[in-house]
Amino acid sequence: MAPYSCMTKPQLEAEYQKELEAYAHWKAQGLNLNMARGKPAKKQLDLVSDILTTLQTPEDCFDGSIDARNYGELAGLPCARAYWADILNCKPGQVFVGGAASLNMMFDIVSRAYTHGLLHSDRPWCKEETVKFLCPAPGYDRHFQIGEFYGAELIYIPMTETGPDMDMVEEYVKDPQVKMIWVVPKFSNPTGITFSDETIARFANLKPAAPDFSIIWDNAYSLHEFEGDYTPFPDILTLCEKAGNPDMVFEFASTSKITFAGGGISCMAASEANIEYFTGIFGVQMISYDKVNQLRHVKYLQNKAHTLEIMKLHASVMAPKFRVVADYLNREIRPLGFASWTDPKGGYFVSLDAMPGTAKRVWTLCKEAGVTLTNAGASFPYRFDPQDRNLRIAPSLPPVEELEKAMGVLCVCLKLAALEKLLGKDAI
Numbered sequence: 001m002a003p004y005s006c007m008t009k010p011q012l013e014a015e016y017q018k019e020l021e022a023y024a025h026w027k028a029q030g031l032n033l034n035m036a037r038g039k040p041a042k043k044q045l046d047l048v049s050d051i052l053t054t055l056q057t058p059e060d061c062f063d064g065s066i067d068a069r070n071y072g073e074l075a076g077l078p079c080a081r082a083y084w085a086d087i088l089n090c091k092p093g094q095v096f097v098g099g100a101a102s103l104n105m106m107f108d109i110v111s112r113a114y115t116h117g118l119l120h121s122d123r124p125w126c127k128e129e130t131v132k133f134l135c136p137a138p139g140y141d142r143h144f145q146i147g148e149f150y151g152a153e154l155i156y157i158p159m160t161e162t163g164p165d166m167d168m169v170e171e172y173v174k175d176p177q178v179k180m181i182w183v184v185p186k187f188s189n190p191t192g193i194t195f196s197d198e199t200i201a202r203f204a205n206l207k208p209a210a211p212d213f214s215i216i217w218d219n220a221y222s223l224h225e226f227e228g229d230y231t232p233f234p235d236i237l238t239l240c241e242k243a244g245n246p247d248m249v250f251e252f253a254s255t256s257k258i259t260f261a262g263g264g265i266s267c268m269a270a271s272e273a274n275i276e277y278f279t280g281i282f283g284v285q286m287i288s289y290d291k292v293n294q295l296r297h298v299k300y301l302q303n304k305a306h307t308l309e310i311m312k313l314h315a316s317v318m319a320p321k322f323r324v325v326a327d328y329l330n331r332e333i334r335p336l337g338f339a340s341w342t343d344p345k346g347g348y349f350v351s352l353d354a355m356p357g358t359a360k361r362v363w364t365l366c367k368e369a370g371v372t373l374t375n376a377g378a379s380f381p382y383r384f385d386p387q388d389r390n391l392r393i394a395p396s397l398p399p400v401e402e403l404e405k406a407m408g409v410l411c412v413c414l415k416l417a418a419l420e421k422l423l424g425k426d427a428i
């Protein structure tokens with residue numbers, strides 16, 4: 001196989017006819033496969049289902065003298081705050097344990113910022129003429145949706161192999177209208193990259209013009225290596241504190257990809273001043289979160305060391321799937337030289353750059369052949385990929401046999417869309 005760029009027009013035409021046939025073959029199979037969202041597979045959920053029996057009697061429902069079944073402890077059971085402090089290398093007093101979704105708490109932070117302001121806000125953000133959010137992309141679509149929902153202006157910051165383009169970030173935060181940046185620092189969604197120490201230090205040392213500029217440090221994949229051992233990660237809270245920015249960061253994590261997705265526990269870690277401020281605010285909307293679930297989780301997961309053992313179980317299911325993705329792309333696409341993709345060692349996604357100008361077309365071709373991918377462009381602010389080339393692959397949900405088929409379809413669609421473009425064909 002030669003790269004498409006080295007082929008003559010008749011050779012490209014022959015390739016096109018070949019891929020058309022392959023596409024028709026896939027289409028005839030009437031597939032219905034999904035690689036759209038980062039959901040754990042049933043096998044993973046089964047592996048951790050012993051959690052269902054950790055609380056069996058009323059006596060099991062106590063954290064010391066605190067009855068988890070009753071109201072109280074809005075910031076979380078002491079054992080749950082200590083659990084997350086162990087995971088994130090911070091102090092229990094810097095942890096607020098929430099309900100089943102960290103995204104819910106991120107939304108709440110933005111919501112309160114708009115209605116009441118943050119700890120250092122001069123006024124609620126709804127009173128600002130313009131509020132701007134920095135959005136490193138490709139990034140997590142739901143982060144960008146929250147900003148869009150509140151009418152913030154979303155600013156695209158390109159991702160590099162070491163994290164967001166920090167020169168741009170440092171420049172943009174000089175604008176007092178820039179209030180927030182959203183990042184996934186480890187095994188980023190969707191690129192799978194982990195921020196370098198230098199990038200992390202530059203985050204902690206930002207000198208924003210807005211007194212209430214905040215970093216949403218969404219550490220959703222902090223324990224989620226599927227290849228190799230766990231790599232410790234710098235604690236952003238301490239780094240911000242040392243840099244004189246103790247209240248600038250809100251870190252989030254959850255057990256959605258450790259126990260049950262949407263049925264786990266979440267946490268927000270921030271300075272003690274921020275935790276106090278938000279405990280006061282959350283107290284207006286909530287008497288307490290589900291502490292029974294918090295206790296169930298702490299009894300099952302125990303501590304960081306034991307949680308990492310459980311993550312090895314997840315890795316045994318995840319790793320073969322990511323190998324399928326890499327094998328297909330390396331075999332079918334790499335020699336043709338028109339696309340590139342990431343090679344993560346953890347997290348839930350692979351970010352694929354198709355031939356520029358073809359991502360939407362690839363998505364449609366896949367859809368018509370029964371394979372659903374995350375919408376093309378979804379990983380960019382306003383769902384607009386300036387080069388129309390990025391696709392997010394989420395291989396966790398389908399079993400390996402289905403994933404093989406889905407990747408077979410995706411590879412044919414990548415080739416077809418590229419050939420259509422090179423040959424100036426109308427869509428088939």
Ligand SMILES: Cc1ncc(COP(=O)(O)O)c(C=O)c1O
Binds near residue numbers: 102103254255262
């Ligand atoms: C980066 C990131 N943050 C947050 C979430 C959602 O987490 P939770 O279930 O805790 O709301 C996801 C889910 O895919 C994610 O990828």
